[in-house]
Amino acid sequence: MSAMNKSSRHMIRLQVNGQESEIEVEARRLLVDVIREDLGLTGTHIGCEHGVCGNCTVILNGEAVNSCLVLAVQADGAEITTIEGLGQQGGLHPLQKAFKKQHALQCGFCTPGMLVNAYDLLKKSPNPGREDIKGAIAGNMCRCGCYDNIVEAIEGAATELSGKKKPSEAP
Amino acid sequence: MKPAPFNYFAPESLKEAITLLERNHGTSKIIAGGQSLLPLMNMRLATPETLIDLRNIDGMKQIREVNGFLEIGAMVTHQRIMTSTLVQEKCPLLAEAAGHIAHRQVRNRGTIGGSVAHADPAAEFPTVVTALDADIKIEGPGGEHWLKPAEFFLGFMMTTLQPTDILTALRVPVSPPRCGWSVQELARKENFFAIAGAVCLLQLSQNRVVDVHLGIMGCSPAPLKPLQAEETIRGQELTDDLLAKVADLISEQVEPESDLHGTKAYRRAMAGVVTKRALKEAHHRASEGRQ
Ligand SMILES: Cc1cc2nc3c(=O)[nH]c(=O)nc-3n(C[C@H](O)[C@H](O)[C@H](O)COP(=O)(O)OP(=O)(O)OC[C@H]3O[C@@H](n4cnc5c(N)ncnc54)[C@H](O)[C@@H]3O)c2cc1C
Ligand code: FES
Numbered sequence: 125m126s127a128m129n130k131s132s133r134h135m136i137r138l139q140v141n142g143q144e145s146e147i148e149v150e151a152r153r154l155l156v157d158v159i160r161e162d163l164g165l166t167g168t169h170i171g172c173e174h175g176v177c178g179n180c181t182v183i184l185n186g187e188a189v190n191s192c193l194v195l196a197v198q199a200d201g202a203e204i205t206t207i208e209g210l211g212q213q214g215g216l217h218p219l220q221k222a223f224k225k226q227h228a229l230q231c232g233f234c235t236p237g238m239l240v241n242a243y244d245l246l247k248k249s250p251n252p253g254r255e256d257i258k259g260a261i262a263g264n265m266c267r268c269g270c271y272d273n274i275v276e277a278i279e280g281a282a283t284e285l286s287g288k289k290k291p292s293e294a295p
Numbered sequence: 296m297k298p299a300p301f302n303y304f305a306p307e308s309l310k311e312a313i314t315l316l317e318r319n320h321g322t323s324k325i326i327a328g329g330q331s332l333l334p335l336m337n338m339r340l341a342t343p344e345t346l347i348d349l350r351n352i353d354g355m356k357q358i359r360e361v362n363g364f365l366e367i368g369a370m371v372t373h374q375r376i377m378t379s380t381l382v383q384e385k386c387p388l389l390a391e392a393a394g395h396i397a398h399r400q401v402r403n404r405g406t407i408g409g410s411v412a413h414a415d416p417a418a419e420f421p422t423v424v425t426a427l428d429a430d431i432k433i434e435g436p437g438g439e440h441w442l443k444p445a446e447f448f449l450g451f452m453m454t455t456l457q458p459t460d461i462l463t464a465l466r467v468p469v470s471p472p473r474c475g476w477s478v479q480e481l482a483r484k485e486n487f488f489a490i491a492g493a494v495c496l497l498q499l500s501q502n503r504v505v506d507v508h509l510g511i512m513g514c515s516p517a518p519l520k521p522l523q524a525e526e527t528i529r530g531q532e533l534t535d536d537l538l539a540k541v542a543d544l545i546s547e548q549v550e551p552e553s554d555l556h557g558t559k560a561y562r563r564a565m566a567g568v569v570t571k572r573a574l575k576e577a578h579h580r581a582s583e584g585r586q
């Protein structure tokens with residue numbers, strides 16, 4: 125019976141938000157649990173554990189992924205960015221500022237996943253259209269239903285980050 | 296929930312992976328992107344004793360053109376297929392289908408080999424592979440062989456893959472010039488699994504359809520290539536009468552199940568509707584000469 129089995133154990137190296145760590149993990153542990161429990165980075169949330177809510181989004185080797193659908197051992201040697209890696213010391217990231225300004229959250233449970241995913245989106249496409257933004261956050265659920273404000277906030281941050289004015293603000 | 300315990304290996308060669316599969320015959324599972332397997336393991340619907348990860352094996356991550364085919368390694372992700380200019384140019388249907396799979400977090404990990412091996416009849420890649428009659432490369436203890444979709448897909452999430460086999464690559468025919476393509480899906484939410492869906496690649500010559508490939512998803516135990524409908528269209532002009540006839544043929548041929556998202560009768564009717572939409576869009580693109 126597999127339930128009586130023991131998981132193999134593995135030493136893994138992770139570079140999370142620029143910081144190296146070496147951790148011993150059981151093969152069956154999910155990356156999200158190691159991030160939260162072993163590294164104490166509880167900004168990354170868990171909603172569904174099967175890839176549909178996006179709350180656990182982190183950036184793994186330059187790609188936004190659901191960390192509930194990655195085993196920690198699979199991330200051995202990886203560079204990871206979590207929500208804690210977004211704001212610099214003493215200052216919010218422009219995306220975080222935009223979320224605040226646009227009221228893009230109510231309870232805030234979905235916010236870390238939304239921000240990390242949007243951060244990755246803007247790295248790859250600095251000037252996304254509204255439809256691109258909607259498509260990009262299709263895998264992030266907001267149970268408070270702040271979607272309109274979220275899209276607005278991401279659009280605003282993109283405008284600020286890329287130094288371009290919105291068409292309405294153009295001279 | 297969390298996965299039940301298992302032993303994990305990440306071999307660096309295909310040979311080593313096959314040896315591990317032989318040694319753990321029937322109790323092991325391959326993990327590729329993990330986007331179908333890990334949800335099942337998290338819910339303990341799957342409890343393999345051994346996981347063999349393909350991530351460290353070289354040679355399964357390339358996309359290249361060989362003799363009129365695109366050869367795509369099993370470990371190429373959905374996102375790469377969607378954004379690859381080579382795929383967009385040489386097999387636009389495949390690139391467009393990739394964009395219909397889930398959302399970016401899933402597409403960034405999920406692989407084409409995993410999707411085809413998983414054989415969900417509502418999934419995009421198995422349907423495109425079936426429509427285009429692509430070749431599927433299998434490697435196992437006895438060496439390598441190639442299979443056609445009809446020899447590979449058996450039924451709902453069932454294939455002829457043996458417990459010691461690894462799907463290593465796919466060969467998809469390069470689309471001819473002046474062809475049109477379309478992916479049409481009816482889903483509750485954009486990029487969810489289709490309740491009914493159709494893919495189409497079509498070639499025109501002077502307003503006649505000289506060649507057409509169709510695939511129907513979500514409406515039969517395995518992805519469906521409706522040969523009779525294709526035959527009915529070949530050599531014809533795509534008139535409204537012909538479209539109606541083809542929709543009827545498809546609705547008769549599919550074998551849908553009822554579930555939460557749609558009844559048998561609804562799926563039957565919608566299979567015809569999405570096929571018509573796919574044919575129309577593909578025809579439109581072909582006549583615009585887009586490629
Ligand atoms: C929220 C969500 C939404 C999704 N929506 C869609 C969708 O709309 N359309 C769609 O098509 N898919 C969808 N998927 C599934 C996704 O596309 C998966 O990536 C895909 O089905 C499996 O590929 P994988 O690489 O993740 O395989 P894995 O999950 O690693 O493996 C799946 C199965 O295939 C086997 N396997 C994997 N690779 C090989 C190989 N090379 N040789 C032999 N056997 C192998 C494994 O043993 C396992 O049984 C969704 C997934 C999630 C979580
Ligand atoms: S917890 Fe990972 S997607 Fe929901």
Ligand code: FES
Binds near residue numbers: 265267270
């Ligand atoms: S703000 Fe509450 S779930 Fe999004």
